[in-house]
Amino acid sequence: MAPRVRAEIENGALIVSGQLGKTIQRLRKAYNLSLSELAEQSGVAKSIISQIERNETNPTLATIWRLSQALDVSIERVLAAGEDAPFIEKLSRADTPALVSEDGKVRLSIIGWIKTVEWLQWYDLTAEPSGALESDAHQRGSIECLSVLSGEAEIEVAGHVERVRAGETLRYRCDRPHVIRNAGPEPLRATMVCIMKAAVMA
Template identity: 25%
Template sequence: MAPEPAPPLVVIAAALRRERQRVGISLAELARRSGVAESTLTEVEAARADPSVETLWSLGRALGVPFSRLVEPPRAPVRVIRAGEGPRVRSEHADFTGTLLSAGSDQVRRDVYLIELEPGAVRTAEAHAPRSAEHVVVAAGRLRVGPESDLVELGPGDYAMFPGDAPHRYEALQPGTFAVLVMEHP
């Protein structure tokens, strides 16, 4: 029987501490580089704060690691994530939740997410690392996605690929929209 996974806050706290120590910087320096308050970082590393998607992206950029490296628990030989389970991170600005299904490694730089969205506020994303790409397959609902200059509408079964190194957005056009997102990092 597989061991019980660690709660998401514990996983995030351990990953943040591990990556910060790997880079060899203090909490104060990480706060300066990421724009996240040092008091918030202290709470996140102590597993007492639930960071938003935006906070984790800022920390990932400052540490030079993909977002996924901050939220994925240690790997087992066979990994199953049941519907409704997995490390879920919510957006501060939109009804958008991302669940990391699989993180890349140093050899394979891609992450797989299940994203859930509801109509209303739009989830805007800043540019990621140069030459990154995003692949989206809609499973249910309707989604408007892509770079601000080239948005496309997708329905169930539709696929789109677009550059992740330019500002882009995700907008649910129907309730209950969800999709699979694969992010490629150079």
């Protein structure tokens, strides 16, 4: 059973009491990783990891997420808050994980809750004019819902193209290759929700 810890938020950082540092260290050693190797794989500075293992710092949720990804475990296993503790999370823009398209013009900020990532994901999408995000097929039956807040998007799924303007929402199967493009002259801003285990549409 994962160790129980208490977590609160202060100025964007997690105040953690319990066994977080020991858990990170135990998992790192179980994978026979040095501090330098874990730092390289996670993108978290070696000095920060060392401080976390000694419980000398309050890491952000984004930092714990990066470490959990590098250690190939769920963040729940690394950080399990008591059920009776209040749940409040606040991330700064800098601490919000993000993905960037190959052309560098589209940014997906991961604003969804890490506990739902296996079945429900949601993102803040921004794209410069002519920017395009090409995605491989997700698991069978997956659905994406794209709500445009400003600008104009063009969605291409299996050769079918649909335009979506500000105030409109497009839902489409994403279990096949698909592309999201900024189809207008202004920056595109949208919210995208991906339901990973939706029922297969007839």
